[in-house]
Amino acid sequence: MKAWLKFSPDITNKSIISDTIKSYDIDFNILRANITPKGGKLLVEISGNQVDESIGYMESQGISVDPIKKVVRKEEEKCVDCGACVSLCPVKAISVSDDWTILVDDQLCIGCAFCTSSCPMKAIKITE
Amino acid sequence: MKTIKEINQKIETGDAVVLTAAEMTTFVEQNGVEAAAEEIDVVTTGTFGAMCSSGAFLNFGHSDPPIKMNKTYLNNVEAYSGLAAVDAYIGATQLNRNPQIGMDYGGSHLIEDLIRGKEIDLAVEAYGTDCYPRKEIETTITLDKLNQAVMMNPRNCYQNYAVATNSTEETLYTYMGTLLPHFGNVSYSSAGQLSPLLNDPYFETIGMGTRIFLCGGEGYVISEGTQHSTGAERRNGVPISGSGTLMLMGDMKKMSSDFVRGATMQKYGPTLYVGAGIPIPVLNEDIARRTAISDEDIVCQVVDYGVPRRSRPVIRETNYKELKTGKIEINGVEVNASPLSSYKKAEEIADELKAWITKGNFFLTEPVRKVPSEGYTVNPLEIKKPSTLVKNLESKPVIRAYPTEGISDVAKKLVDNNINHLPVVDESGKLRGIVTSWDIANAIAKGKTKLNDVMTKRVIIAREDEPVDLVARRIDKHEISGLPIVDKDNKVKGMITAEDISRLIGKEKNNNEVCE
Structure with a gap:
């Protein structure tokens, strides 16, 4: 936890x-x-x-x-599953599934917010 | 051998066999090229990525009294209206005129909102003429009220593209996304084996008038795109760098926000994610073989974006199969790789186009003129007056300080020479730090006596053979006022300050005025 x-x-x-x-x-x-x-x-x-x-x-x-209940959330409506965030995550909380969907794991996220500012669609939100 | 006419007849009767480019790769692996050329009629491709060179022509209709639009703003984003009275072109990368919004809502976001059917604020300024007396308009519009809204993209669908990485010590914010320091990540942008121009690498079927999928609606290839080039080195028949491009158009009223999105690259600016899919008729075995290209066979170059020049160094070669594993090796270290374009959306587009054709809703066209496959090179912009290099700047003899010097001696050097920055060097003249008059004041306030304790040790530097423009950008970016010039042995050759640069600009302006 x-x-x-x-x-x-x-x-x-x-x-x-x-x-x-x-x-x-x-x-x-x-x-x-x-x-x-x-x-x-x-x-x-x-x-x-x-x-x-x-x-x-x-x-x-x-x-x-x-x-902390939930740290990071991907807004499905905004995300286009490009993957720009994946290589920026320092703790591998963002991954690509077999069908190329971008998955965000709120258990692993440390809330550094690197992905939120770099996301071209502003589709990742961090809430505490 | 088939003809486009024959394929269209099969589409009409529902007999056309259509595969996506990814499915075609597998089909040929299993059944061979001969069977593929025989059995498969159309291969659909797809790509969904950031394509800055995009925009739309809009026609607003005439107001009463009429106006000749001079300055035109849509949700505060300027559309170029130096055309006839009520025509404008909105470019995808145009910033918002409200500096507080700036990059966060630009031309690309406006295009997406228009396609979503949202109400858009229209503000117009004009100078007024006898035939167009009105001088301003403030109203709202929606896409369906416009006479025409035609997306017209001068350069889309780059055949292949550089993979970006960053060798420098600082994070870079580029059109290829955020690049972490010390080769911290790599960013690539291609649909690989699904990408349109990698499946028809010699442009045997694509050309002026080719009907395509564009942003969820029907679109057309107008011609080769701007910066189209045909000279790139090829491997397995496909270019290993940028190369071919397409100019595309489509009716925005038929588009869907599922396949076109406004986006912002952090600290770079707005860009438009464009979804495009091109059908490739499998007319013969050569075409069948080329549409079967796999990610592994598509080679691309990892390029260092840390070098802010036109020619950036190539670090290594890779291919899309390796990139899609999410990791590649650079200088013996494993580096995370991530795509900037969406492979998931690219697949959706290829599938959607396949469904359109299979259901008989989309027919292929014979191009009026094919995209040229030879004779095109990209010329650089030569600046008539070469850019001034750091070493060409007039500079005073450099004054140096040493780490062991006392604060009061350093203060005296600053005052005697009427300067604000002093490079700190060791006995061999190599740079060890920098000290400013502010650091000295700070040292005195805190009772520190040794220079070594107050100087800045991580120094932003300039090189002798760099253009001054790059140094000016560095001063701006790091919010500093001066930096030492060092040679390749890290020995201090001089100092360059913001004042030196403004003096240079002032001088250039004066010279130009004399010439006029």
Whole structure:
């Protein structure tokens, strides 16, 4: 699952994330990070057998966890299945199917928006 | 041997055998050329890609009192109306006159909206004459109210095309799409084995008057397109670069937005995605063999768009089978390849045209004059006054700074020489950074004392043998005010600033005035 983790300034110097990873044996991939004196925001992808437990732990330590439902969407009406976006995606979230339809995988998308600005038809939208 | 007349008789009776170019490739692989020439009557092709050289003639009808349209805007996109009173040509790449919209809604989007039947704002300015007294119009129109709306595209259906990549350190935004730095991706634009002119590479059947599928309606080939060229190297009978082109026309009132779309190439501008399909009559074995060409047999060249000159270097050759795997190798590294034209739409077009012919709704035509297959070259535009090279600019002796120098010494150099930029070099004169008077002010504000800590180390440079125009574009793009000139050993030869360039332009203008 993908989620935004928000830290308040008073907990930024605690090692909550590494404790979580060790305790719950989860894969923890940081997709984006933004840390300021007013606190921090991390976009992360978490997977493993104890995802729910790990989220419960992080929340108990003061991190607010906001799961992301859908990140990227292709507007079928606008898309002409050209494929200009495919080679621009850094995480291979966009692929070409056997019948040359362009498929966008919102599970893999990290929301970099390279495809949205480069799409000739402006057919890809990122919503959170 | 068959004739077009015989094929049309079969179409009439519903007996014509039609395959798409992709199906023909498989058919010939399995049954051979002889059987194909015997059994197959028509091969349909298709392509759906960005074709900038497109547009439409519109006739608005006369208002009362009448007007001679001088400046004509459709949804704020200018249509050229230097024709008779109420005729105009809307070009696909024309930008919006509202700078806030600019590239996001241009001629191509307007063409799509007209075809969709949307209401379009029409604004006209005129100077007024005795016969056309009116001086302005503001109203709305729709496609069905126009007397004529004829799509007329000077150059479509490029026979083959370069595959674009980018060797430079920065992302490039081109008509071939976004090209990532350091050969980060490649972009290609051809329907390959489905592409019209790759299936009739010697123009044996296509010419003036050939009836075609154009944007969902019936269209015609007018002639060879602009920049048509016949001299390109061929491999397996097909050219490995651009080569042949077609000029096309069709009635916009019969078109469908399923097969024509307005688009914007990021930071490049609007372009029109045109859907075109050409039927190829299988008159003999030679034609059958050529329509059976496969993606693997169509060779194309990967070209470095990082070199902004007319002749761009070829990095390697590839073919459409390899490109369609989504990966090709450049300098030993696997690079993602993606198409700019839609193969899915190209297939839909070839299928649609096949259905039209099979159902007896579309007949083939004998061209009045075939597209020429020899004797055409593309001439470059020679600029009478050669462009000024960086090394031809008058420049003052270059002042240099060294990384170990103190801030106050550097400040003194800037003030004494009345300059704002200093290249920073090592003992051998090689470029290590650049420092501006702003960097010095910044260093003092932050209490820094060593030049090495405040200079910019990633420096935008100019080469001695580059045209000044390229440097001017670089200054503009990176929003900088000056850059060092370096030789091939990275040694600093001078500085070029925005002021140097404006002085040069000023001088050119003055010289021209003297000549007049």
